[in-house]
Amino acid sequence: MSHIIFYTKPGCKGGLRQKALLTSSGHAVEERSILVEKWTPDTLYPYLKGLDVKEWYNPNATAVKNGTIIPGVLPAEETLELLCSDPLLIKRPLMEIGDNLIAGFNTEYLSKLIELHNVPDEDLTKCQSNVKADSCKTI
Template identity: 35%
Template sequence: MATVLFWEKPGCGTNARQIRALGSVGHQVIAKNLMTELWTTPTLLLFFGGSPIPSWFNPVAPRVTSGAVDPAAINAMDAIALMLEDRLLIRCPLIDAISLKCAGFDREPVLSLLGASPRRKLQGCTCTAALPPYKSE
């Protein structure tokens, strides 16, 4: 079984279900706080790989749903700069396991980690609007 580093938004019910799903198939999950992690451009970029820039964003982040940020109209460096400023924009969870990193719960390495276990609704944040905006200091 794998050790899974799991950056979550504290208090997110979906992240809690995701952690339980990984634990239920025997993985050791080390939960970390996405909002307080000291991210840098290079470390954050590692989680996005070659995925399209819009998929980097939390689709229910207040700045996305309000139209203040349009993930389809932004370049990679501007996207990362916005995410470093406002952590709610980052698609979560961020996962680091079995030498692979990803953003979201619907891609590798998550799919391999879960194997044939039942896949309930385990992607899509349900509580983002209740979280206060993160402001870097």
């Protein structure tokens, strides 16, 4: 099975469910805080490069949900700077699986890279918090 470096926000319920699927499928998951990592455009871009700029954002981020930030408006360079300055805006999880760097949790794509067992029918990328979005602003 695979060793997966898994960058997420500590305590994020969605991240916990994603990690649980990976570990129950037999993978070793090394969880790291996306908030503690010192992201730069050079270190972040390799995870995002296969996506449209508007897909680089965490759709569950408060600033995205309330319309303060509109994904896809800024050019790539400015978007990378913004994401590095506020890691809660980064699409997550970020994962390293072998030579593959991935942003987001697309079970169909992941199933092509690694074995996944008992994938639930529900969307594992939706915010699982049943409290106000403001509670997700910090650790």
